[in-house]
Structure formats: C-alpha cells, structure tokens
Amino acid sequence: QVQLQESGPGLVKPSETLSLTCTVSGGFITNYYWSWIRQPPGKKLEYIGYIYYSGSTNYNPSLKSRVTISVDTSQNQFSLKLNSVTAADTAVYYCARLTPLAPVGNDHYHSFDIWGQGTMVTVSS
Amino acid sequence: DIVMTQSPLSLPVTPGEPASISCRSSQSLLYSSGYYFLDWYLQKPGQSPQLLIYLVSNRASGVPDRFSGSGSGTEFTLKISRVEAEDVGVYYCMQALQAPRTFGQGTKVEIE
Numbered sequence: 001q002v003q004l005q006e007s008g009p010g011l012v013k014p015s016e017t018l019s020l021t022c023t024v025s026g027g028f029i030t031n032y033y034w035s036w037i038r039q040p041p042g043k044k045l046e047y048i049g050y051i052y053y054s055g056s057t058n059y060n061p062s063l064k065s066r067v068t069i070s071v072d073t074s075q076n077q078f079s080l081k082l083n084s085v086t087a088a089d090t091a092v093y094y095c096a097r098l099t100p101l102a103p104v105g106n107d108h109y110h111s112f113d114i115w116g117q118g119t120m121v122t123v124s125s
Numbered sequence: 126d127i128v129m130t131q132s133p134l135s136l137p138v139t140p141g142e143p144a145s146i147s148c149r150s151s152q153s154l155l156y157s158s159g160y161y162f163l164d165w166y167l168q169k170p171g172q173s174p175q176l177l178i179y180l181v182s183n184r185a186s187g188v189p190d191r192f193s194g195s196g197s198g199t200e201f202t203l204k205i206s207r208v209e210a211e212d213v214g215v216y217y218c219m220q221a222l223q224a225p226r227t228f229g230q231g232t233k234v235e236i237e
Contacts, residue, residue, distance in 0.1 A: 044217065044228050044231055045166075045219075047225045047228075058224060060225040061225065094173055101183070101185075102180055104156060104160050105156075105158040109160065109162070109179065110221070111164050111176050111185070111221070112166070112174070113185060115175065116173060118173050
C-alpha cells in the first residue's frame with residue numbers, strides 16, 4: 001500500500017525559502033504525477049503544482065514565480081521549494097499522488113487518490 | 126481560474142437520514158469527450174482529504190455506495206443516502222478541467 005510522508009521545518013522566517021520533501025513508500029515514484037497542495041488555517045485547499053516522475057512540471061500561476069518542485073527517483077522522493085515566503089504562506093502542506101483513474105478520449109483522467117498526512121508550516125520571525 | 130462555490134457551508138445531519146451538498150462552477154466543466162471534470166473529497170476531522178467521487182459520479186475504491194454524485198454543466202451534487210456517524214467532516218468539490226485545479230470552500234457536515 002503506497003504511503004506518502006511529508007517532512008521539513010515547521011517554522012520558516014519571512015523572506016526565506018520553505019523546503020519540504022515527500023517520501024513515497026510501498027511503491028515506486030515512476031509512472032505517476034506527484035503534487036503539492038496546501039491549506040491555510042480555516043481556508044480551502046489550494047493546488048500548488050505537480051511533477052511527473054520524468055521531471056516535467058506544472059505550477060499554479062499564482063505561485064509560479066516562487067515555486068520549484070523536483071523529483072529524486074533514486075530516493076523515491078519529491079520536493080517543494082517556495083521562496084520569499086510571507087505569513088500568507090502559513091498552511092498545512094500536503095503531498096498527493098495524481099493517479100489515472102479512467103480513460104478519457106486519448107488521455108486519462110487523474111485524481112488525487114493518495115495523500116500524505118500533511119505538515120504544518122508557519123512563517124514567522 | 127474557475128471558481129467553485131458550495132452550499133450549504135454547514136450541514137447538520139441526522140444519522141440514517143439523507144444529505145445533499147451542491148457545488149457550482151463559474152464555467153462549464155464539460156470536457157470535449159463528453160465527460161465533466163469534477164471530483165469530491167472528504168476531509169475527516171484530523172485527517173487529510175480522501176477521494177470520494179471522480180468524474181462526477183464514479184466512486185473511488187472503497188467508498189460506500191451510500192455516496193453518489195451527479196450533475197452536469199455548472200451544477201453538481203453529492204448525495205449521502207443514509208448518513209452514518211463516520212461521514213462527518215468537510216466535503217470539497219474540485220474542478221479538474223482547467224489549470225490550476227480549484228476547490229470549493231468546503232461544506233462541514235456534522236451530526237445534529
């Protein structure tokens with residue numbers, strides 16, 4: 001059974017870089033898309049971006065200038081870096097797997113079917 | 126971005142009774158092949174979200190058949206035929222038609 005586990009600092013200073021890693025266990029990172037999603041306190045979920053195991057990425061335009069998602073297939077991990085953080089970046093950060101669940105035309109429909117437990121990151125001096 | 130609007134935001138329910146949550150999108154979620162790109166997720170207290178329904182009406186693996194989804198265009202509904210105590214939490218709809226994927230504000234379901 002595939003499981004995801006986020007890790008990284010729980011406190012980041014304003015203007016610095018938030019760095020998180022998601023470790024995939026119970027399965028391989030290959031052949032899937034891997035995502036980051038966050039949830040500020042009391043607010044709704046926000047999609048950050050995803051990476052394919054081969055390295056291609058897609059980012060939310062609202063965060064694109066500050067976000068980098070990378071993958072390390074040898075470690076079965078993928079990572080998130082968000083630079084120049086402010087208090088508005090305080091949130092629970094989730095990693096999730098985007099899985100092809102159904103054929104749609106010449107492609108497949110993907111949903112977030114496996115999530116990590118989430119990690120709270122606070123931006124404060 | 127496509128804006129997702131859910132109603133109600135809070136839903137007191139009685140075990141054994143049905144419940145329904147609505148989700149409206151700011152534009153049609155119709156994909157060219159005739160599918161509507163919408164998911165439903167449930168975030169139980171203290172847990173991460175879990176996939177309930179994909180492509181409007183398909184239950185994810187392990188999801189009880191008391192959950193059903195329907196809708197088209199910009200109007201979608203999640204129904205629970207008979208609510209159980211374990212169904213409490215916050216339900217989110219999410220559109221997958223257009224990047225970036227966007228979520229509704231959430232509907233908090235709690236036992237009356």
